[in-house]
Amino acid sequence: MSELGEYYNLGEYYISNGGTTAGLEADEQHVVNAIYCRWKGVDQSGTGWKTVSDTIWAYAEGPGGASVGIPNPTGSKRSAGYYITALNQSGVNGDMYINGSYVGFIQSYGYGYRTVCGAAPGTTASASAYVNGGSGAAYVWIEAWCNYTYKQQVTTTLKTDSPSVTINGYTASHSGAINNGVATDWYPLSVNALPEGVAKTASHTIGGSGKAYWEIGYYYDWAFPECLHEMHVLDGSTTVALPLVATNDPALEYNFLRCQLGSTVYCVDVVSTSDPTKSAVRFQKGSTVYAIREKQT
Numbered sequence: 001m002s003e004l005g006e007y008y009n010l011g012e013y014y015i016s017n018g019g020t021t022a023g024l025e026a027d028e029q030h031v032v033n034a035i036y037c038r039w040k041g042v043d044q045s046g047t048g049w050k051t052v053s054d055t056i057w058a059y060a061e062g063p064g065g066a067s068v069g070i071p072n073p074t075g076s077k078r079s080a081g082y083y084i085t086a087l088n089q090s091g092v093n094g095d096m097y098i099n100g101s102y103v104g105f106i107q108s109y110g111y112g113y114r115t116v117c118g119a120a121p122g123t124t125a126s127a128s129a130y131v132n133g134g135s136g137a138a139y140v141w142i143e144a145w146c147n148y149t150y151k152q153q154v155t156t157t158l159k160t161d162s163p164s165v166t167i168n169g170y171t172a173s174h175s176g177a178i179n180n181g182v183a184t185d186w187y188p189l190s191v192n193a194l195p196e197g198v199a200k201t202a203s204h205t206i207g208g209s210g211k212a213y214w215e216i217g218y219y220y221d222w223a224f225p226e227c228l229h230e231m232h233v234l235d236g237s238t239t240v241a242l243p244l245v246a247t248n249d250p251a252l253e254y255n256f257l258r259c260q261l262g263s264t265v266y267c268v269d270v271v272s273t274s275d276p277t278k279s280a281v282r283f284q285k286g287s288t289v290y291a292i293r294e295k296q297t
Contacts, residue, residue, distance in 0.1 A: 006222075024199065026218060031196065036189065037217075038184045039183070039184050039213065040178070044158045045157060049151045052151075070120070070122060070123050070124065093106065159178060161177045161209070162175055163205065163206040165204055165214065170190040183215075224277070226245060227244070242269070242293070243296075257283060257290075271292070272290065279291060
């Protein structure tokens with residue numbers, strides 16, 4: 001027996017988010033000293049979303065110029081642009097234009113001109129290069145890209161997360177995720193959550209998978225019937241007081257042994273022979289031997 005008294009386990013229950021557990025009750029013969037509960041994790045498969053980053057490229061080339069459509073994927077936080085390279089092998093100097101606007105001088109014989117331009121996704125990037133006042137063409141390469149992010153639905157494993165329980169207005173909670181099949185520490189509940197002899201209902205909140213196993217139990221001392229009168233017996237040379245109690249006292253374990261004092265019928269407080277509060281007085285009913293409880297002070 002713990003220093004908190006004897007222990008009684010009310011059971012382990014499979015629970016869901018928003019669900020209830022009815023019929024939780026401490027025995028009316030028990031004086032509840034402490035209540036504890038805990039949770040065990042239950043995984044569930046589910047769907048979630050993850051952020052994916054990617055880049056789409058497009059490419060074109062040609063003598064004197066080229067154009068390419070800049071990719072336009074569905075997504076968010078998009079940015080796009082393109083690279084331009086022109087190679088002048090005509091032997092004379094030339095000029096370069098991008099989307100019709102002059103951007104720079106191209107030197108003759110193998111000098112490549114390269115620039116990076118920003119652009120909007122879904123638009124067209126064009127570039128041209130000419131030499132000798134437009135009499136000859138430089139070769140142009142153009143590469144366009146679009147960087148983007150998007151949400152991708154994925155299959156994931158959801159865990160029991162941050163469960164809590166409320167009984168009779170009193171709450172116990174665990175913070176954080178719980179691995180599948182793993183039990184948490186025991187969490188205390190107020191002793192007022194389970195008044196003796198009164199059935200109560202637990203309400204559950206569970207994040208993540210929305211599922212868990214929940215276990216509850218309490219420590220108690222026995223509640224003794226109220227002693228209204230005493231009868232006395234001798235145990236050797238020692239006088240032992242035995243309680244007489246009301247026949248309807250809810251703490252009675254057995255109420256079949258009666259005696260009458262004046263006009264009032266009382267119960268003799270009978271217990272099992274293994275009860276720690278038993279006296280040396282025995283009583284047999286049928287084939288079973290019982291003890292009479294010694295008066296408790």
